[in-house]
Amino acid sequence: MPRVTYIQADGQAQEINLEAGSSLMQGAVDNMIDGIVAECGGSCSCATCHCYIDADWVDKIEPAGEMETDLLDCVSEPKDNSRLSCQIKVTDSLDGLVVHLPATQF
Amino acid sequence: MAAKSRCIIIGASHAAAQLAPTLRQQGWTGSISMISNEYSLPYHRPPLSKDYLAGAKNAEQILIRPAAVYNKCGVGITMGVTAATIDRRNKQLQLEDGMTMDYDKLVLTTGARVRKIDIPGVDLDGVFYLRDLNDAQQIKLSTGANKRAVIIGGGYIGLETASALRKLGMQVTVLEAMPRILQRVTAPEVAAFYARIHKEEGVEIVADVQAISISGDKQVESVQCHNGTEYKADLVIIGVGVIPNTALAEQAGLTIDNGIVVDEYARTSDENILAAGDCTSHYNPIYQRHLRLESVQNALDQATVAASTICGNLKPYSALPWFWSDQYDLKLQIAGLSQGYTDVVVRGDIEGSRSFAAFYMREGKLLAVDAVNRPQDFMVGKRLILQGNQIDPGQLADDNLPLKTLLAS
Numbered sequence: 001m002p003r004v005t006y007i008q009a010d011g012q013a014q015e016i017n018l019e020a021g022s023s024l025m026q027g028a029v030d031n032m033i034d035g036i037v038a039e040c041g042g043s044c045s046c047a048t049c050h051c052y053i054d055a056d057w058v059d060k061i062e063p064a065g066e067m068e069t070d071l072l073d074c075v076s077e078p079k080d081n082s083r084l085s086c087q088i089k090v091t092d093s094l095d096g097l098v099v100h101l102p103a104t105q106f
Numbered sequence: 107m108a109a110k111s112r113c114i115i116i117g118a119s120h121a122a123a124q125l126a127p128t129l130r131q132q133g134w135t136g137s138i139s140m141i142s143n144e145y146s147l148p149y150h151r152p153p154l155s156k157d158y159l160a161g162a163k164n165a166e167q168i169l170i171r172p173a174a175v176y177n178k179c180g181v182g183i184t185m186g187v188t189a190a191t192i193d194r195r196n197k198q199l200q201l202e203d204g205m206t207m208d209y210d211k212l213v214l215t216t217g218a219r220v221r222k223i224d225i226p227g228v229d230l231d232g233v234f235y236l237r238d239l240n241d242a243q244q245i246k247l248s249t250g251a252n253k254r255a256v257i258i259g260g261g262y263i264g265l266e267t268a269s270a271l272r273k274l275g276m277q278v279t280v281l282e283a284m285p286r287i288l289q290r291v292t293a294p295e296v297a298a299f300y301a302r303i304h305k306e307e308g309v310e311i312v313a314d315v316q317a318i319s320i321s322g323d324k325q326v327e328s329v330q331c332h333n334g335t336e337y338k339a340d341l342v343i344i345g346v347g348v349i350p351n352t353a354l355a356e357q358a359g360l361t362i363d364n365g366i367v368v369d370e371y372a373r374t375s376d377e378n379i380l381a382a383g384d385c386t387s388h389y390n391p392i393y394q395r396h397l398r399l400e401s402v403q404n405a406l407d408q409a410t411v412a413a414s415t416i417c418g419n420l421k422p423y424s425a426l427p428w429f430w431s432d433q434y435d436l437k438l439q440i441a442g443l444s445q446g447y448t449d450v451v452v453r454g455d456i457e458g459s460r461s462f463a464a465f466y467m468r469e470g471k472l473l474a475v476d477a478v479n480r481p482q483d484f485m486v487g488k489r490l491i492l493q494g495n496q497i498d499p500g501q502l503a504d505d506n507l508p509l510k511t512l513l514a515s
Contacts, residue, residue: 029170029171030171030172030174030175031175032127032130032131032175032178032179034131037406039402039403039406040152040402040430041150041152041153041168041170041402043152043153043430043432044437045430045432045437045439045481046403046428046430047481047485067437067479067481070480070481070482071481071482071485073482073485074481074482074485074486074510075485
């Protein structure tokens with residue numbers, strides 16, 4: 001089970017073991033991690049599961065698709081490492097992944 | 107709050123799945139029980155007419171949260187039981203199986219049920235409504251390539267179902283009683299767009315036609331219309347709207363007005379009974395009127411407000427409604443409510459392409475946006491609605507001008 005660390009905007013970190021094949025968003029929702037709202041349940045419609053991928057991991061994750069890129073352009077405080085966590089599938093190769101959560105999803 | 111306080115949630119819905127863990131996060135230390143008349147943990151309903159029906163997701167994949175989350179939060183879930191009556195004076199809930207439960211806080215997340223139509227033949231095998239997982243499972247068993255489906259109702263559910271059934275290789279006809287599809291919810295331009303796309307995808311849409319009977323021996327064979335036309339059918343799906351489930355609240359004597367009336371803190375007319383989601387009617391400060399919404403966003407946001415209220419942390423509900431609909435390769439995102447609009451401004455090629463945004467205006471201000479494959483227009487549109495400023499329609503329509511530039515800083 002890949003281990004992922006979610007770090008809140010205030011620095012508080014939670015390490016979670018996720019099912020391979022699940023999404024980063026679902027992992028957060030399943031573990032009641034604050035800061036991921038995920039209104040649309042993972043259909044890339046709402047941009048309320050925005051997160052920042054830790055600099056060490058950005059290159060190891062498939063790049064965002066067109067729809068995701070467009071949504072990311074409009075989230076609160078977008079950065080180069082912004083992603084929608086519903087679009088990132090957790091695999092064994094992402095064991096140790098670190099993601100940072102924004103202060104707000106709105 | 108005493109540790110032995112009891113909170114009961116009725117209905118294992120989107121709102122319930124949000125409410126239970128949020129109660130824990132907000133510090134509720136009492137018991138939490140969820141009572142459901144269904145046989146599944148809370149699941150995402152939107153995929154029922156989309157990915158679930160088309161076979162892209164199974165029942166487990168549409169669960170909102172896995173069982174482990176409810177266990178971890180100490181949420182007791184009773185499935186397959188209907189809540190019968192509420193005794194407000196003694197703060198007791200009676201279940202249909204005869205059991206009685208005491209509560210300190212009760213939350214009604216009972217959702218909505220399908221509106222039924224009363225025409226001959228609706229009880230034949232192969233005729234379905236689509237609202238819950240059981241309906242979707244039954245429909246799936248009746249699907250098959252080259253089989254014929256007739257969908258009664260050209261609203262979002264009907265059209266999403268048409269899209270899913272086309273993916274399965276079925277022949278699909280949609281019958282709409284009003285002069286056009288999506289009459290209640292979109293502008294004529296947007297309805298015409300969807301009519302064109304469905305035609306391009308091989309769906310036959312017939313508007314202004316009333317289904318008056320369904321025929322067959324035991325299994326459905328055809329649908330008859332008021333104008334004498336008849337459509338062969340191996341499968342009929344009826345999608346003509348929903349009605350809020352208010353019976354329990356009515357029995358309890360709570361205020362009902364097109365839904366269970368709640369205040370901005372999700373409280374009903376009894377302070378110990380709250381309600382959230384499709385079953386409620388609430389006052390929306392943005393649109394300055396009472397709304398009953400059929401939406402995931404409303405269910406989640408109102409449930410979050412209800413959890414805060416129960417934990418003594420009053421946070422008023424004030425959210426811009428938003429919705430989505432996936433059909434074929436079209437991702438429609440809707441921000442706001444268009445009712446009362448006087449003008450529609452279209453951005454992009456609505457007649458020839460598969461990407462545009464329609465802005466619903468009233469007195470120069472933006473009320474709502476329908477954005478198809480244009481997430482940026484949706485996201486910026488949301489903010490423009492909330493800002494409430496006068497907007498130049500010419501600028502809205504100018505596809506070369508980034509919409510963001512219209513935002514007040």
